[in-house]
Structures are given as C-alpha cells and as structure tokens.
Amino acid sequence: MKRRILLSIVMLCCSFFAFPVLAQNVKGKVIASDNSTLPGVSVTVQGSFVGTSTNGDGAFALNVNFEKGPIVLEFSMLGFQTQKISLSKPNADLKVTLKEASINFDELVVSASRVEERILEAPVTVTKVSSNQLLAGGGPEMFSNLARYQGIDVNSSSMLLTTISTRGFNSPKSERMIQLADYVDTQVPSLNLNAGNMLGVAELDVSSVEIIHGPASALYGANAFNGVLLTNSKDPFYTEGLSLKLRGGNRSLFDGQIRYAKKLTDKLAFKINASYFSADDWMANDQSAKRITSAKNYGPGSAFGYDALNTYGEISTVQAGVTTPIVPGEVIYTPGWSETALIANDNRTLSYRINPSISYLITDKIKATLDYKRAGGTTTYQSTSRYRFKNLSVDQFRAELKSDKWFLRAFRTEDNGGDTYDLSFLGARMATLNPTAAGLPALPINPTTGQPYTSHTQQFFTTYGGAIQQGATPAQAYAAASATWPQAGSPSFNALRKYNAELNQPAGSRLPVNSVMTDVSGQYQFGFKFADVIVGGAYRAFGLASQGAVFEDSPGGDRIENYEYGVYSQVAKTFFNDALKLQVAARLDDFKNFESKFSPRASAVYTFGEKRQHNFRSSYGVAFRSPTQIDQYIRLDIGSALLLGNVRNGFNGYNTTLLTQGSPAANIAAVAGGSTAFNYAAPRLDLEQVATFEVGYKTIIQDKLTFDITYFRSNYNNFIGAQPFIGNTDGSRPTAGQIAVAVGAVPAPDPNDNNVVRARNRLNDASSPTRIIQVWFNSQQEVTTQGVSVGLGYAYKKELNFNANYSYNKIGDLPTGFLAFFNTPENKFNLGIDGEFKKRLGYNVNYRWQQGFVYEFPFDVGPIDNIGTLDASLSYKVPKAKSTIQIGGSNLTNAYNTQIWGGPQLGRMIFAGILVDIK
Template sequence: MLKKQLVMIVFTLAAITNYAQVKISGSVYDEYLEPFYNARISSGENIASSDEEGNFSIVLSSSTLPQTIVVSAFGFRSEEVTITSFDKKVNVVLKENLLLDQVVISASRVPERIIESPVTIERMGLSDIRKNTSNSFYDGLANLKGVNSREGSYGFKSINTRGFADFANTRFVQMVDGMDTAAQALSYSTGNFSGVSELDIQSVEILPGASSALYGANAYNGIMLLNTKNPFNHTGISTMIKSGYTSQETGGNNPFYDVAVRMGYKFNEAFAAKVNFSYFETEEWHANDLRNKEIDTNELIEGTVNSTPNYNGVNTYGDESYIDLILLDENIPWGTLLRKTGYTEAELIKNDFTSRNARFSGALYYRPFKNESLEIQFTSRLSLRDNLFQGISRLAQRGYYIGQHKLEVKGNNFYVRGYYTENDSGNSYDLTRTGGVLNNAANSFDYAIDFYDQRYNQGKSIEEARAFADRNRLVPNTSAFNTEFDRITKTLISDGGSKIYEKSSYTHLDGNYNFKSLLNNWADIQIGASYRNYNPESKGTLFNDKEEAVNIEEYGAYTQFQKKLFEERLKLTASIRYDKSDNFEGNYSPRFALNYALGEEKNHVLRASYQTGFRNPSIQEQYMFFSSQIKTNVGAVADNLSRISYPDSYYIRWDEQLGGYVFDTREVKGEELLNNSLLTRSVYFDTDTYTGDTYIETQYNELVPEVVKTFEVGYRSMFRLNNETNIDIDMNAFYSKHDNFVFYQDVTVPNGGEVYPYGNRQATAEELELPENRFSYVEDGVIVMNTAAYYAFSTGLVRDFTITTNANSQVESYGFGFGMHTKLFSNFDFGLNYNFIDFKYEDKDYGLFEPNFNTPKHTVKAQLGNENLFNNFGFGVSARWQDKYRWVSNFVKGDIPERTVIDAQLNYRIPSIKSRIKVGGTNLFGKEYYVAPGSGQIGQLYYVSWIINN
C-alpha cells in the first residue's frame, strides 16, 4: 500500500512540475528587423538566449497568466513583454540605448546608468564598435570626449586623459577583465599589444581623472576597463580578415595584414569556454626626424644634417656625447661643441621596420549552480611582438613576450581574483646606446683633434672636416659594421653593450564584497583589498639589480558607501582607500560625490565630486642606475642610493703638515647625490635657460609618490525634441592641484669636500678673511662649500648624475568638456564633442622643470553615420581637430602643429552568410602628422575587412 502511495505522489509531482514548466517561443530583431543574436531573455530565475536566427524558447517561472519576460542586450533598451497566451509567438524589437542610458560598472564598482554615474565616464559598447570608422576599436577610442591617443607606432597606442603623459604613460591604468596590462617593471600599459581581440571585445569604459579611491596606485589621470565577451552569452566561431596598405612619404606604400579568430562554446549550463587568436604584420611608420636638438635648450633646430659641429639629430643616435673645442684651442669660443656623426634609425634597425603582434587567449568558465550566482573563471593571455618604442630612448623591441594568467571567483555580491604576469624582453636593444658604442670604436679625443686640424689649421669646411674625422667610422652594411653591431646588440647594457634584459613578473590579488543584499538594499556598502608583489629582473640593464635583487610589495584596502535619498533623486557616494608600498609611506585617497536628478523622469542630473589620485614612481624611476654617454641616471629612493658607491674617487685636499695641496682618494656614496651636490646648471650654466645663481646646492629629497586633488562638476541630460528625436548631453568641468611631480634633475657631486645643503649659514668675518688657500667658497656672504669641494668643481674632479626626484614646483590643471549625441532623421547617428584643458605652475626649480603636459588645449570631434542607409548598406565618418601643443619628454622636446584627421568607412551586411564587409581609410585628405618629435610621421591607411558571425 505504501509503495502505491509513493508512486502516486511521484507521478503527481512530476505532472505538476511538467505543467509548471510551460515553454514559450519567440524571435528578437534589431531596429532594421534583422535577427538579433545573443539577446538575453529572462523569466524569474530562468534565462535563455536568442540563436543566430534571433529565435528563442524559455521556460516561464510559473503557469499562471499574465507573466512578464525581460529581453535585453548590452547597448540596447531592455523590453518587458507581457505574456497573455502560451500559444502565441512573441516578437520583440530591441532598440539602441541612448548613450547616457547605458549601464557601466567602473565608476562605482556596481552597475549603474551613465547618467547616474557620480563622476565623468566615457563608454564604447558593441554598437559603437560596430560603427567605428578607425582601423580598430582601440584606435576608435580617440573619438571619445576628453580621450587622447598617443600613436607611438602602428601597433602601439597609449590612451590617456587629463594630460601629463608621454608614450610611457605611468599615470593611467588599463585593465582587461580586471587584470592590469601594465608592463611589469616599467609600470605603463603596452596599449593593446597584450589586450583584446576585435572579435572578443564587449565594451570599454574610461574614467577620466583621479580614480585612486577605488583603483589604487597609478589611477592618477584615469583608468580604462576593457571587458570581453562571456562564452555563456556569446557562442560560435567568428573570424576577421583585414588587409590594406599604409602610405607615408618616407616609408612609401606598404601592405598590412590583420586576422583574428574567436571560438566560444557553451557545453551546458554549467561549463563554457572560449579561445582567441589574432595576428597583424605591417611596415612601421618610419621615424626620420633629422632636426637638431641642442643639448642645453633641448629645442629643435631646423637645419642640414651635420652642417654644424654641434649636430644632435632627433632620430640619429651616437651623436649625444660631445667635446668642447676650447679644450684644444683657448681662442675658440667657449661652448663650441663637437659631436660625432650619428647613425640613422634605419641604419640601426637594418631597414627592418616590420611591426608584428601575435596574441592568444583562452578561458574556461564554470557555474556550479548553473546560473550567474557563482562563476569561476580561469584565463590565460599570451602576446609576442616586434615593434619600435619611444621612452627615454628609442628601443627596438624584438621578440618581446607578455603572459598573464588569472583565476577569479565571483558571485552576485563579490569577487576574488588572483593573477600572475610575466614578461621577457627577448632580443630588444637601445638605439641610442647602440649608436654610442659603435661610435666609441674611434677614440673621441682623436676625432676632435682630426676635426680641429682640418677645420682650423687646414681651413676646410665643416662637412670636409667631419668627413676626414669620420674616415675610420664603421660604415653601415659593411661586414665590419655588421660584426660590431651584432656584438653590441647581443651584449647587455650593464656589460657595455645595448641589449636590454628583462624577465620580470608580479603577482596580484584583490577582492571586493558588497553588503547591499544583507542590508535589504538600504545602501550600497562595499569593502575591498589588494596585494601586489613585484619581482623585476634586468641584470643591471634597466634597474640597479646587477648585484642585489629588487623586490617590492604593495597593498591597499578601501570602502565605499552609496545611498539614494529623497525619492532616489539624491545620490551620495563616499569612498576612501589606503595604500602602502615598501619604499614609501602610506597614502589615503578619499572621494566624495553628490548627484541630484531633476525632472519627472529623473533624466536631468547635476553632479559634483572631490577626488584624489596618486602614483607610485615606476620601478625604473625608483631603481634606475645606468650610465648614458654623458651622465649616470639614478632613481632617488633610499634603497637604490644605498647600493651606489665609488670607492676610489680622486680629489685635491689641503695637507696641514705639508702646507700644500695633495691628491687623495675617498668613497663617494649614493646618498651624496642629495646631500652633497650642486645643480649641474649652476656649475656649468647657460644664461638662456638657467634662472638661478651659480653654485646652488641640490634642494631635493628622496623620491615620493605624486598626488593629485580634483574638484569636478557636471551635468547630464536626456530629452526629446519630438517623438522621433532624442538627445544626450554631457558636460563637465574640473580643477586639479598636483604635488610632487616626478622629473629628472641634473646634479654634480664633488669627489672631495663638502657642499652645504638646505639653508647655508652666513659666513663670519673671520672666515671671510681666511687666506686664499684655506677659504670656504662664499657667495653673497653665504658659505656654499668648503675648500676641497671648491677645487673639485674647479678642476673637474666631479661626477655628473641625472636623478629621478620630485619637483618643488606645484602644478595646477583645469578644463571643461561638452558632448552631445542624437539621431538625425530617425536613423542618422550624430555626435559632437569639445574639450578644453590647460595647466599652469609656479616655477620653484630654477627654470629646470617643465611638466610633460603633452596635450592640446582645444579638441573638437564629430561623428556621423547610418548603419542601414539602404539595403544593408551603411557608412560612418568621424573627424578630429586639435590645436598645436608642446611635447616634453626625456628624449626630446618640441612643438606639435595642429591637425585635422578624418576617418571614414562604408559597410555592407550579408545576412545570409552572417557577414559584414567594411572598406575604410584613416587620415583621409590630411597631411602626415606626428604625435611627438622622434616618432614616425603618420600618413594614410586604407583597409578592407570581412567579419563573419560577429
């Protein structure tokens, strides 16, 4: 009897369950009534996706009517559909979201509409990527308001906001799925070399300005988060084939090839995986800037190559060191400098301008409960590249490898992740050092004697005298040149060559928990923490680690409170973070923001915020120690200075017993770079660029982090002009104060004696009356140095250094921006934005500090397009104008002319084979331009691409 009852119960429950699991079917379309692939359909906890034909079926959460299902997709308005019949097929049309209605996560680490974000944010979603007119989605980021792209080479673009960056942009953080893409030891992003394939990108979110309150160190100028596609939602095989050619006056017309494949597969509701492979190869933009940069002013001088003895070309190498000809003839004016003939960039890379990049990524996704409440991800990203890079010098990066591996566990209210990043510099080498060592094959003093004899004794022209002095110079493409070139580029910098060795790694851990659900949605309260351990290894080629390894640990913790009040019109956001690094004191980064929504639909939002950011100097800035052709470059942190000593340094001292001067030796220690040195310009000064007195003691301390404090206000609005036209408007203005700017200062340390730093004492009458051979050097009644130091400076028994330190000058920056987006005539997308930014500073560094602002004051950008002009045919046009600006870097300084860049594309969709063919060009009708002196001039690029199933 009991068995019969159990069987009846089981059958009854099965019947009830079967009845409750009612399925409905339907189709999803876009605005052009094309099938919408991978739309998300939800009914309670049940989730489904539309297939390649736009069709779907889903189990309803109950068998009662009516019911509601929600159809959504990134970048599109969610549609709520009421189900009144189980038999009727559901048809849904998804329309693109207004820009400000799109959802972002980066601003507060929780999903929120852009219009509600407490700070300025820019976003590029799937529809924006599809409409992009540039060569890649990454290039297209330059069209966003307030975003600057620094095109160092074809493959390397450095994204930045709010100024103060060169190609090695250490003040801006770039992350892919939560992983920092910074080069491990140099602490700057490598652009998209190790980033995301065109086929796998889901969205890009950019926070301009200080973002350290949530993201920690180096989120100083801003942060960019690249999010990739989840294989649970994006399945199938997608391919991209792109080809075309670049056109440049110097480099000519050269083909390029770019291919990518993405495979995503959902095995079941618990397990999914994806793999990506992409590869491009092209001729790099040739760098051939032959203007002369003077060593004192570092300004660019137009002129003929080597027409002056003091020729130091921007893209010539080996002509950096010099000799003053007054040493050969006192009748020659002081400052008549002679440099050797340098080698061009083409000669030092043997005319191999090929840039190539191969990227592979694979990821496994596991959902133990077969839904999004808990997901485990394991990801690996690998990258191999050849390219040219411009930093302190120009580098030929050959076989450069980066690998990243991540394990992440995340749920509805938390995530915990850890990742490991490693890199290998391969066969990379420094062009400046290569040219210098090649030229050192001939004795520099003999070179000067030969030039002097021909020029001043024989009366020859500069060109003839230089040619005679160059008679033993290694000539490119000869066997002698090639043999020496191979030896130099295969010998480490620390051993006298130009090869860079870097096999560095770091480990990163971080996590976040949101208490919102535990508080019954009363407020959004988060806590988070992070830890990072750096293990740089360069064998002394980049860091001072030849004798002793460098290891640095960083950790941080933060919390954020967010609450909506007054019928959810007012939103309060308060955050604070604490960070600590081994070489620096702890740093607090607070943020406070207010939003207030106006209007019946709350579509007009005012906002104001106070934000802070900081940047830890990069490991290279901290542990720099290498000799250039002129000076030794040193990072001024205590640990690095303690590693430096010169035990047998000759100097002249007064001997009491002998009653005269004698030679002696002593140990010069690294700490003396700060407490026993003079500013080099105050010893060997140039009245055109130096504004201080002579013999000025160095007034700089150990290196500390940079800090920025920003006040910002903004307004966002969405409104309708009529039933067909919607307009987004986004305005913002900011003011920032910057402290402790990192810069490079030249100092000179005497081999003997003492310099009196920090508040020299007044000389007494007795001291002023001392015999000449015993006096301390006095200027304006102030003792500057003792006798031994004075004679060290007078006789050249000194050591010259360039230290990485913090400027005494305080910098302020400010700006505002305006952006709008609308649809004209129902289906023409139109966007326009303007951005203004500038800076000022009060000089407290004797005219020797100039911020690397490197950003135009005025920028205007516009886009116009239509995805379906007629019969699956679409187009897009974008234009960017910016005024002239000044470029400042340790490599070169110079003015950059204004420019206008126009990109355009035509596209045609072939729905039957799920393809899109695009034909486009960049910098159409425009002049060639360069982002910085020394980088390759950018010409035109024309391309044809074929994307299948994306």
C-alpha cells in the same frame, strides 16, 4: 614549458565538446518591430550568470531553475530598447519583440562605482564605447579609434604603441592612468607601461570599453590618477559562436583575428581568441636639434655637427673626454646614425595574442573563470630614449570567483624583453666600440700612436683635429672626418650593429628585462537597509629583474622585491524617492617604500524627469600616483648621465650650472671656499597627489538629443620630475677636489689606463664616483589645471546621426623653465556622422582637430603643430554569408602629423577586409 601549458588548455577545451547539454525549458524567438529576426540579442536571467544569445535565426534556448520562484528574463541589444519579461514556469514558445531605440536610456556602466548603474546617473565623468563602435573605426588598432570621443587624448609612439589619457599630462607611458582588461592590469611589469592593447582584450572579444575621466584612487588605488580605462570582454555563456576578421591595407598591413566560444553544458563554457597584426612601422626621422643636451648644441648644416632628435651615436668631444679643444670654444659631434638606419630591415611592427578561457557556474550566481593570455610583438616605444621592443612577450594567468555581490580575483603577469634594444645605446656603443676587442676587423692605424684606432669616434676626432691643424676650415674638417664614419648598410656598419644589438647593456644595447607582477583582490557588496555598502582590498607584489642592465639588480642575482596593498569602502544612499544619490568612498594604501596614503571621494547626483533623463553630478576626489618601478630602482648608464633610483636617502650635489655658467674653475674655487650657490638636493621620492573638483550635467532630450558637459579643476602636489645634477653615486655631495678630478682640472690615477696619473674629463666615465646623475624627485611647485568638455549627439534617424564634442584644457602659470609635462592641446574638437541604410550599408566619418602645444618629456622638448585628421569607414552586411565587408582608413587626407615630440610622423592608413560572425 609555457607552450605545453597552452597546448594543454586548448586540448582540454576541445575535449569538452563531448559533454551533453541539458534539456532547455525556456525557448523562444526575438524579432524586431518589422518582424525581421534579430541574431546576437543577449538573453540573461536577471541577478544571475545564466544566459545566452540568439542565433542567426533569432532563436534562443535556456535551462532555467524555477524552484526558487519566478525569474526575470532580460533581452538587450545595441540599438534596441531593453525588455524584461517575468516568467513563473517553463515556456517553450516565447515570442519577444524589441523596439528600435536611437538612444538607450538604461545603458549601464560598472567602472564608476564598481557596481552596476545607469551611465546617466554615474557620479563621475564616464565614457562608454561599444564593440560595434570600435569595429566601425578607421584606425589601424582599437585604441586609436578612441580619439574621437569626448575628453580622450591618444598618443602614438609607433603604429601599435598607442596610449590613452584624460585631462592632461599625456605621455607615451600614460603612467597617470591605469588600464584594465576584465579588471586585470595590462601593464608590462618591468616598465609599468601599457604597451597599447597588446595585453588587452582582442577586438573581436570586446563587449565594451569604459573610460573614467579624472582621479579614481578611492576605488582603484594608486595610479588611477587621471583616469581608468576598463575593457570588458564577452561572456562565453552569452556570446557563443565563431567570429573571424581579416584585413589588409597599405604599409603591407595584415590583421587576422579569430574568436570561438561554446557553451558546452548549462554550467560550462569556454572561449579562445587569437590574433596577429603586422605592418611596416612608422619611423621617427626628425633631424631638428635636441633642446635637452649636456653640451652646447648647434643645428642642421653645422660645421661642428650637432645632436639631432632622431639620430643616435653623436658623441661630443665633451662626452669623449677630449681635454684639448679641437676648435676653441666649440663642441664637435660625430655624425651618428638615423633611426631608420639603425632599425634597418627590422621595421616590421607586429603583435600576436592567444587567449583561452574556461568558465564554470558553480551555482546560478557564482561563476569561476580560469584564463591564460600569451601576447607579444615588436614595436617602438619612447621614454628617455627610443626603444625598439623586439620580440617582447608577456604571459598572464588569471583565476576568478565572482557572484553578483562579491568577487575574488588573482592574476600573475610575467614579461620578457626578448631582443629589445635602446636606440641611443645602440648608436653610442657602435660609435665607441673597440672593434679589435670585439673580434671585429681592426680600424686603420692612428698616426699619433702607431696603433689601430680604438673606435670610430677616436678616428673621427683625430681626423677632424688633423685637418684643422693643416689649415682646413671647420666645414672641410667635418667633411674629411665624416668620410671615415661607417655608412648605413656598409659591412662595417652591419657588423657593429649586429654585435651591439645582441649584447646586453651596459656593454651593448640589449635590455634583457624579465619581471613579474602578482595581484590578489576581492570585494563584497552589502545591501543594508540604510545604504548600499561595498568593501574591498588588494595586494600587489613586483619581482624586478634585468641582469643589471636596467635595474640595480645583478646578473644571476635575486629579483628586486617591491609591494603595495590597500583596502577600500564605499557607502551610497538615495533620498527623495531616489532623486538624490550621495556617495562616499575612501581607500587606504600602504607601500614598501612610501608612507600610507588616504584617498577619499565624495559625490552627489541629482536626477529628475519622467524617464530620469536629467542628471546633475558633482564630486571631489583625491588620488595618488606611485613612482614607477623604473623611478624607484633604475640604474642605467646612458653615457651622458647615470640614471639612478631614489627610494633610499635622497641625493645631494650641485646644479650643472656649476660647469656651464661663467668660469667653471672660478665656480669650483667658490665651492671649495664654502659657497652654497650651486647646491642641489633631491630628497627621497614620495607619491604625487591630485585633488579634483568637478561638476557636470548629462541628459537625453526627446529621445533624440544627448548632451553632456563637465567642468573640472585639479591641484597637483609633489609632482614627480627628473633633473640632471653633479653628484656622487652614493648620494653624497662631492667635494671641490672630487669635482676637479672629475672634470679633468687636476690629474689623478686613471683606472681605465693602468692607474696612470693623468687629467681627463671623467663625468661620463662609469668608473668615476662623481658623475652627471639624474634621479626622479618631487617638485615643491604646485600645479593647477582646469578644463571643460562638452559632448553633443543627435540621432536624427537610423540613416543619419550627428556627433560632436569639444574639450578645453588649461594649465596654470608656472615658473620659467619648469617642465610640468602637461602635453595637452588647449582646444580640440571632433565632428562626426554615422548611419545605416536598410540594415545593410553602414558608414562612419569623423574629423578631429587639436591645437598645437609644446611637448615636454625627458627625451626632449619641442612643438607639436596643429593636427587635423579625417577618418572614415564603410561596411556592407551580407546576411546569407553571415559576413560584413569593411573598408576604411585613418588620416585620409594624408596630413602627416607627430603626436609625440621625437616620435614618428603618422600618415594615411587604408584597409579593406571581411568580418564573419556565425552565431
């Protein structure tokens, strides 16, 4: 069905080629100061959507309506001064000369205030990156190139899954920052995750990227907590023609993109983008011992095995419910399998995207757009586990009506997990599967029972225990037991992997998510005499489905419904001949599962100088983060714990120290006697809150030097975290008797063994009402952060430009053991140079360094070392062929580095390619 819709859209686009183009009454040519032609100059009628761009000869033609009086034509291009020309009648021979400008004083942004304004006068910290700057980067994909800019952090779970953050709290999910493409949210609904730029704008269609640093909930709603990343695409009315990009590189990299845009009439235009990227993915292979485990852990070389960071399927005697210790006082682990072994020959990462779009000018000032996007791919993601997103796909539809004063926008996003699987589940299910029950070859006979072993885990522990009983050392016993373990690539391993990777959770490891998100929003801008006012609102609904594999839904049942909505307004007023601009914005949001929240922001900008080049800014804002859909509705049994959503009545239980501190039997007896020393409570989830104060100064000195400095201080409350505890699945606190049964201290009917009365550890048993449970909750610990970022740019000449920036981020003192997930280097900097010779040869070099820090995440906690990487690119333009040859690379010194604890080590990437641009 979806393919038929897409085919219909493409055929409709193609049919428009027969439409006649009306006679154009404004024509001309744009040249540079040296009389060379300028292709690609944007030519627009100010205050309308009427516009075009110059062709390869610098010529342009427009049909302009003069019935309502004179119009203003605006000519703009990166690297040149914007020029405005007034016309009162048609002109078929207009000559326009643009002067080169090393720095654009009038560069505009829209994201900061949701209206156009000079970036120098934005009330909050904003970074703007042009399409040319992105294309000049040396990274494998677009977002990795943003790491060189002031105050921006980049994290990579794999080659294509790159997430962006500002001002701390980096994570592979980047849940505290929203990511928009033409103001449309790009998150995957099931996981509230932005999967890199998979659903974003293709690089060839990017006009610019704007990044707001810090809270922006007053205008963007919940989750605009630490910032907003907005990607603006090119308008087919302004940027016509064919663009083609082809790249190849090491790790079998292939990157192909195509964009075609055509103005069919003065009213109708379309564009279509398609892209495909593939390469050998980076694999995580850190064999360090995990620090967050449910049982005693060891390290490499241990005679008892251990739980390794990137090995999966290490079942412990605790998890397996072994009640008689094999080696007194010790926990034994099965060997498991590495990430490389489990992913096996499935290590290709890829992404594809196809995106047709049609725009129609209802009037010169009202534009309608219909847009469809199909995106998908295969990559690896990290959260509570490592997940292989295999054949993940997303469909998105957008409809928009927009004028220079208002907009109405609606979009719908639907995801499909495809063949996505959880590596932890895959390893655990392979280790504990009964091959006979799955129709696979039976295991050898267990001498104790006279029947085939029921799993490789049972065979391993029985062999280990038998060797110990015969006098073997633990190391000898471990070697003997390991000989029974399926080796990667063996027939038994391959059969186990195939069976479990294709079987849905909870029995297997496949995650069949299929959720939808629907959003409707609108805004109107009033130009009152006393102030500029905007008002707007938005409604968003989720429909979650996973066939019971991830959420608390059921196979074949209805989707879980969730919603949120909000209204906002902003008032801006200037004083003292526009030298001082005061702005107040506020938003009220309501949620199905949470109380209403109010997000205010107030700012002041003072501007002075002949060219209004000196700008002081200050602001105070409050923002909220809504728990993700996973936080609210998860029901996922990972074996060692049961993960549950927490939007009902909260949970009561006991800290896990009940079983790990001192004597468990004595502790349980104390609980039976009324002791509350081990009590634990996780109240119902609420929203996180941050309040941020910032001041900054931005200037341009002598048309050559740019300087930007910002200081901020943020206070976080109701911090969302997760912690395991002992509890009942219905939220009640277990009785001492229930705990005794769950830990195997007393016998009870076993539902897994025909209700035979026996004593067995059942804390990890799906049938047990008392489990190790993990839910998301709000910490009462206040967290304070502060930081400074400084950016400096010097445009010495066209052939040589210098850029440098430095960021300092610090989190306040916290209680020992409290995990804030700050995950941000205290110090980092970038040093770069770039330039262009004779309008042909371009280069770009950047060195990035960041200080090491401790990375905290539910997956595990561990150190990230200092990282220093060198990226560079070189381009050569061939005007006659309308082409640019590019070579470049990231991490050229091959300084292997890990950006996420438990993630892959990233090495050197080198590419060469060609960019064809036919106007």
